[in-house]
Amino acid sequence: MNENLKQQWENLTKEMPKLRIRDAAKHLNVSEAELLSTKIGPTVKLLNPDWASFLLNTTNLGYVMALTRNESCVHERKGVYKNLSVNGQTALAVGEDIDLRIFLQNWKYGFYVEEPKENGIMRSFQFFDSKGEAVHKIYQTEKSAIDGWEIAKTQFVDETQTFIKPTSETKTKTETNDTKEIPKFLDAWSKLEDTHDFFSLLRKFNYSREFSLVAANGKFSFKISKEKLLNLMEQVSKLEMDIMIFVGNPGMIQIHTGKIQRLEPMGPWFNVLDPEFNLHLRTDQIESVWLVDKPTKDGLVTSVEVFDNEGNLILQMFGKRKPGIPQSDLWYQLTREYVDKTEKLNPSPV
Structure with missing residues (x-):
């Protein structure tokens, strides 16, 4: 354990008692996992890195809150983990409430955590990647299966595990983004039959996702302003539309399907604060927003995609x-109402 780091965190907590661990880690120039590791002991314990077995047992935890985030957005969904499956380094949880796409090759650390709160102890299982960045967290709720949590704690806590400091290497982007290939790329895009085939298309041409949207601007992609994005979400709420919101990181994609009702802007954050679903979006970190059309066997599929200033x-x-x-x-017609007026839209989804 890094006693010096532990002391620095304690001092920082005295100065800023409401500072969250992720923000404290930034202040101290370490990863969240490394900071959490300074509390390994009675209330914080490392897990056996058999992630597949853990996931297959998550249904036994009962009704929980699942949290997935990236640097600019937090996605929280309450429910029960259902229909878990694992295929090599890929896993799925396909439930009406908790809907996940899981990439286990990017899971490195797991912790069982007990945190004292005013009304008792908050228990969670927390998972991080090789850089110590949070991948996924599962929080106990008042409706969780207490016995299931105790069994999972007993089964997966591994006192023999030792914490190895995360690597600080940053992954360099390797996409070539060759402009000469754009005509062929757009032709291949026009022949898509499934939205999932888009990932293979990007790999085939070695294009980044954001570059591909710039390349397809005016044909399959159209710009939306940040302000219009928030207006769109407000209109979706007013119309009580069922939508899907995907938020992810290299180890996890978490999906909410349903309505968004209580929308609350607070400073740079744009929040959805519903009983079963919370979303916290840092609007000041939004660099670009795109409406994206993809042809499929079932017709055109339209998404709204939001990027930061590094193309993430x-x-x-x-x-x-x-x-x-x-x-x-x-949904098709509504999204088009918020496209920048300088953009030329396709007249029909055909």
């Missing part, structure tokens, strides 16, 4: 849909 995807929004079912025409 912050979140995606879709109209509620499932494979084999066309997207809502209302």
Whole structure:
């Protein structure tokens, strides 16, 4: 344990008692996982890194709060983990409430955590990548299965594990973004049959996601201002539309499907504060917003995609849909109302 870092955190907490651990880690120039490791002992314990087995047992935790975030957005969804499956380094949780796409090759550390709160102890399982960045967290609620939590704690806490300091290497982007290939890329885009094929298309041409949208601007992608993004979300709320909101990081994508009702801007944060779903979006970190069309066997699928100033995807929004079912025409028409007026839209989804 890094006693010096532990003392620095304690001093910082005295100065700023409401500072969250992620922000404290930034202040101290360390990762969140490294800072959390200074509390390893009675209330913080390392987990056995058998992530697949852990995930397959999450249903037994009962009703919980699942949290996934990136630098600019936090996605919190309450519910029960259902329909868990693992295939090598990829896993799924496909429930009406908790809906996850999991990439286990990017999971490195796991902790069981007990934090004292005014009304008792808040328990959680927390997972981090090789850089010590948070991948996913599971919090106990008043409706959780207490026995399930105790069994999971007993089964997966591993007192023999030792914490190894995360690497500080930054992954360099390797996309070539060759402009000469744009005509071929757009032709291939026009022949997509499934939205998931878009990832393969990017890999084939070695394009970054944001570069691809710039390349397709006016054909398959159209700019939306940050202000219009928030206006769109407000209109979705007023119309009580069912939508899908994806937020992810290299180890996890978490999806909310349903309505968004209570919208609360607070400083730089734009928040959705509903009983089962919370979203916290840092609007000051939004660099670009795009409406994106992808052809599929079921017709056109339209998404709204939000990026930061490094080209990282912050979140995606879709109209509620499932494979084999066309997207809502209302979603298609509504999103187009918020495209920048300088953009030339396709007249129809055909």
